[in-house]
Amino acid sequence: MRPATTRLALAASALLAATAGHCANWELDLDLRAVTSDAGRSVLDGGYSPTRFSEHQSGLQLGRLRLALDMPVGELWKLHLDASAWGNAYENPVGLTEAYLQFRPYPRDSFRLRMKAGAFYAPVSLENGAGGWASPYTLSYSAIDSWLAEELRTVGLETKVDWLGTRVGLPFDVGAVAGVYGWNELAGAALANGGFIVDDRQTPLFDSVGKLKSPAGRRIEPFLQIDGRAGYYVGMDLQFPGRLMITALRYDNRADPSASDAVAHVLAWHTSFNSAGVRAEYGAGWTVIAQWLAGQTEIAPGSSVLEWPFNARYALLSKRFGRQMVSVRYDRFEVASRNAELDGQQSGHAWTAAYVFDPGKSWTVTVEWLRVTSSSYSWGEFLDSSDPVTDTQAQLSVRYTLGSTSY
Amino acid sequence: MRLSARSSHAPARTSTAAIAAAVLLCALLRAASAAAASIAITLQLPDGTPLADAAVTVQPVGKKLPAPAPVHAVMDQMNRMFMPEVIVIPVGSTVSFPNSDSVSHQIYSFSPAKRFQLPLYRGKPYPPLLFDQTGVVILGCNIHDWMIGYIDVIDAPFYGVTDSRGSWSTELPNGRYEIKVWHPRMREESPALVRELTVDATDRAALILRLTKPLRLQPMEGQSGDTY
Numbered sequence: 332m333r334p335a336t337t338r339l340a341l342a343a344s345a346l347l348a349a350t351a352g353h354c355a356n357w358e359l360d361l362d363l364r365a366v367t368s369d370a371g372r373s374v375l376d377g378g379y380s381p382t383r384f385s386e387h388q389s390g391l392q393l394g395r396l397r398l399a400l401d402m403p404v405g406e407l408w409k410l411h412l413d414a415s416a417w418g419n420a421y422e423n424p425v426g427l428t429e430a431y432l433q434f435r436p437y438p439r440d441s442f443r444l445r446m447k448a449g450a451f452y453a454p455v456s457l458e459n460g461a462g463g464w465a466s467p468y469t470l471s472y473s474a475i476d477s478w479l480a481e482e483l484r485t486v487g488l489e490t491k492v493d494w495l496g497t498r499v500g501l502p503f504d505v506g507a508v509a510g511v512y513g514w515n516e517l518a519g520a521a522l523a524n525g526g527f528i529v530d531d532r533q534t535p536l537f538d539s540v541g542k543l544k545s546p547a548g549r550r551i552e553p554f555l556q557i558d559g560r561a562g563y564y565v566g567m568d569l570q571f572p573g574r575l576m577i578t579a580l581r582y583d584n585r586a587d588p589s590a591s592d593a594v595a596h597v598l599a600w601h602t603s604f605n606s607a608g609v610r611a612e613y614g615a616g617w618t619v620i621a622q623w624l625a626g627q628t629e630i631a632p633g634s635s636v637l638e639w640p641f642n643a644r645y646a647l648l649s650k651r652f653g654r655q656m657v658s659v660r661y662d663r664f665e666v667a668s669r670n671a672e673l674d675g676q677q678s679g680h681a682w683t684a685a686y687v688f689d690p691g692k693s694w695t696v697t698v699e700w701l702r703v704t705s706s707s708y709s710w711g712e713f714l715d716s717s718d719p720v721t722d723t724q725a726q727l728s729v730r731y732t733l734g735s736t737s738y
Numbered sequence: 739m740r741l742s743a744r745s746s747h748a749p750a751r752t753s754t755a756a757i758a759a760a761v762l763l764c765a766l767l768r769a770a771s772a773a774a775a776s777i778a779i780t781l782q783l784p785d786g787t788p789l790a791d792a793a794v795t796v797q798p799v800g801k802k803l804p805a806p807a808p809v810h811a812v813m814d815q816m817n818r819m820f821m822p823e824v825i826v827i828p829v830g831s832t833v834s835f836p837n838s839d840s841v842s843h844q845i846y847s848f849s850p851a852k853r854f855q856l857p858l859y860r861g862k863p864y865p866p867l868l869f870d871q872t873g874v875v876i877l878g879c880n881i882h883d884w885m886i887g888y889i890d891v892i893d894a895p896f897y898g899v900t901d902s903r904g905s906w907s908t909e910l911p912n913g914r915y916e917i918k919v920w921h922p923r924m925r926e927e928s929p930a931l932v933r934e935l936t937v938d939a940t941d942r943a944a945l946i947l948r949l950t951k952p953l954r955l956q957p958m959e960g961q962s963g964d965t966y
Contacts, residue, residue: 356841406857437846437855437880497886498848498876500922502954572884572957614955 355402358462358734362394364470370703370722374525375420375481375532377542377550381679381703382724383471383530393418394470394728395531396425397463409433411451413463417532422550426535428464429484443493450486450536453564454508455479455580457610457620458647464533468618468658469685470699470726471529473645475606475624475662480533481540482521482553487512487561497572506568508580514556516586519602519628521551523639526677527664529703544674546596557599558590579607588631602628604641616651618658638669656687664705679705679719697728775937778907781900781919782948788904789949792921793826796896799914799934803895805829810866812836813877813887815843820877820887822899823956824922829893832866844880851875851891874922884957888922910937917945925951 367389372378378385384392396416404410413429431449438444452464456476461467464480472480489510496503514537521541534540539550566580586599604626611619625642643664650657659682666677685699706719781789797803808830814821815837827833837843837860845856851873856864858881869875869891877887896915898906915937920930931947 403858435880437844437848438878439848441848443883495878497957498878500874500876502923571955572886574955574957612958 355400356735357401358397358399358732360395360397360399360463360730360732362396362728362730364392364394365727366390366392366724367726368722368724370724373530374521374528374541375530377548379525379707380720380722381526381528381530381681381705382701382722383528383532384724384726394726394730395463395465399463404432407434407436409435411449415463415533415535420532421535421538421540423535423538426538428533428535430536438493438495438498441495441499443495445491445493447485447489448487450484451489452479453483453485453489453510453580453582454491454566454568454578455582455606455624457576457578457608457622465531467687468647468649468656469660469683470697470728471531471683471701471724473622473647473660473662474527474529474643474664474681475622475645477528477530478522478643480531481528482515482518482534482551484515484534484536484554485510485512485564486514486536486554502571504570504572506570508564508566508568510564511561512563512584513559513561514554515562515584516557516590516599517551517553517555517597518584519600519639520597521553522602522641522666523600523628523630523637523668523675524551526666526675526705526707527641527643527662527679529662529681529683529701543597549597552595552597555592555595555597557592557597558587560585560587562586574612576610577608579605581605582626588629588636591632598630598632600628600630602626616656618647618649618651620647620649621645639666639675640669641666654689656689658685658687659683675707677705677707679703679707681705693732695728695730695732697726697730699726699728701725774909774911776907776909776942777935777937778905778942778944779900779917779919780944780946781904781921782946784949784952786948788900788902789921789953790900790902790904791822791824792900792904792919792924793824793890793892794898794900794906795826795890795892795894795918795920796908796910797894797916797918799916801913805893806895806897808832810834811889813889814838815845815879815885818843818879818882819885823886824888824890824899826890826892826897826899827869828897829872829891830868830870831891832868833889834862834866835864836862842881843885845877846880847875847877849873849875852889876922886922886957890920894918912937919947921953923953923956924949925954 366384368384370380370382370385372385373380398414400412402410414427416425429451431447431451434446458466459476491508493504493506525541537554539552541551543549562584564582568578570576583603586601588601590599606624608622623644627640629638645662647660662681668676681703683701688696701724704719704721781792806828811825811827811833842858842860844858851871852875872891872893875889879885896908900906915935917933918930
């Protein structure tokens with residue numbers, strides 16, 4: 332048996348074995364896609380296009396195969412494991428996107444505490460609330476969330492405290508969150524090397540994605556710890572539960588940009604950003620999301636400092652009609668470059684339109700159209716032009732979900 | 739036959755601007771049997787649609803009647819929501835919390851009138867709980883953060899919940915009463931609408947109360963809490 336196949340079998344067996352004999356929830360999703368695209372090779376695969384699929388990948392594709400497990404550990408702890416396969420996109424055919432232990436004591440005196448330890452997403456996304464950190468609105472995530480999926484993950488601890496106004500007769504809750512983490516010191520490398528993208532692949536933990544320009548052609552391993560310094564994030568949110576959510580978050584991986592890994596021959600990328608957003612939902616099935624994120628990533632090879640400020644924002648409008656949902660999203664994104672060669676500079680926007688039909692508990696059918704227009708100095712290097720390039724991708728997704736909800 | 743209604747002057751219960759067009763009091767239809775009257779209270783939203791699941795309590799003014807007999811009530815959990823959203827029970831009553839969902843719930847309350855926790859469960863593993871203090875008990879689920887339910891524990895001798903037509907009715911002996919109407923998502927300036935009513939030699943009356951503001955929207959499944 333090939334090592335990769337063995338790892339896949341072991342991962343699946345471990346997840347299933349963990350559910351046996353316990354009151355655990357598990358979910359298995361198979362998402363198949365019919366794709367047509369006029370894009371070049373994706374940034375995710377070492378190319379220069381900001382979409383997931385290229386023209387050569389038009390046809391039938393695996394969207395995602397996912398197995399997730401939620402298992403209570405005692406009364407107040409929960410173990411969550413989320414494993415996915417994305418086709419032959421990564422070194423390992425299947426990998427964990429999240430794995431954490433959560434502590435959730437009963438709320439007391441209007442306060443609710445939640446703690447997580449392990450690997451998980453920082454609470455930045457306002458759209459990816461479905462299982463497996465997927466978006467219920469579109470197949471492709473916003474540029475902000477695509478970037479988070481590509482190279483950000485908290486490998487550490489998070490504590491969230493909510494003051495539950497809704498439990499004392501007020502209409503809102505207020506929350507504060509803080510996280511401390513390591514093993515994310517190449518976060519930012521993909522932005523500087525390939526720019527923002529609009530896709531739905533999530534780099535598995537401790538796997539690699541895209542490619543670096545230096546060392547040339549080397550795949551980016553976002554989940555490395557180089558200088559021993561912990562990163563942090565702090566955030567606040569105001570929630571009118573299920574109706575309105577306003578969030579703000581400060582993120583800084585505190586990497587030393589001059590530190591390098593002698594074995595991997597890569598530098599630590601110091602990446603920090605601020606993010607704010609609002610999500611509003613109305614009784615008639617309307618959802619509006621708007622989010623903004625801006626920050627900077629830098630490295631300091633030798634005596635020089637190379638900086639790439641970046642920002643991205645989007646607005647999404649969605650309307651649910653019973654079992655059907657229509658969504659439209661507009662993304663804008665820029666990566667600047669303060670380097671003499673302007674390497675990695677990017678400016679672009681994207682339109683995404685999706686129709687989701689949920690005919691029954693197990694099936695979901697989604698049609699999505701995506702058009703990304705983006706200029707990039709990096710592309711100009713290879714395409715002999717820095718003019719904006721427009722890529723169009725259409726997908727039909729059929730997803731089948733099996734699950735057990737035993738606790 | 740005579741029936742009148744006016745705003746209460748009780749400081750804590752006064753709600754003057756809360757009701758649009760104030761109280762529409764329709765009068766009475768038939769000649770009386772002298773000792774008691776039937777009253778029907780209808781609660782409406784600003785657009786005239788009925789408001790169901792509102793708690794109505796009626797307390798005599800100036801005298802204390804014994805609390806009604808305790809009951810056994812059921813607060814179910816269906817589709818990851820409390821069903822019904824609101825129940826009203828006399829103090830000393832018991833409530834069962836069956837879970838009719840396929841997923842487990844973990845129910846709690848930290849309201850002063852009743853603090854409790856029901857560890858992860860499905861079906862009906864726990865005996866009913868006793869509610870022996872008056873007040874509003876707000877329920878939550880420690881797994882599904884959007885779930886909120888309300889138990890109004892009362893000692894008023896007459897009580898009920900408005901039905902799907904927004905109505906509740908009862909028989910009242912002649913006398914003067916304070917009528918309180920409460921719904922957890924009302925946005926009126928006072929926590930409850932309070933009116934006084936005199937029942938005197940009349941056998942039937944209808945009281946229509948219309949809110950000035952729409953209800954707050956009911957929390958629904960969103961991003962907070964587990965997705966399954």
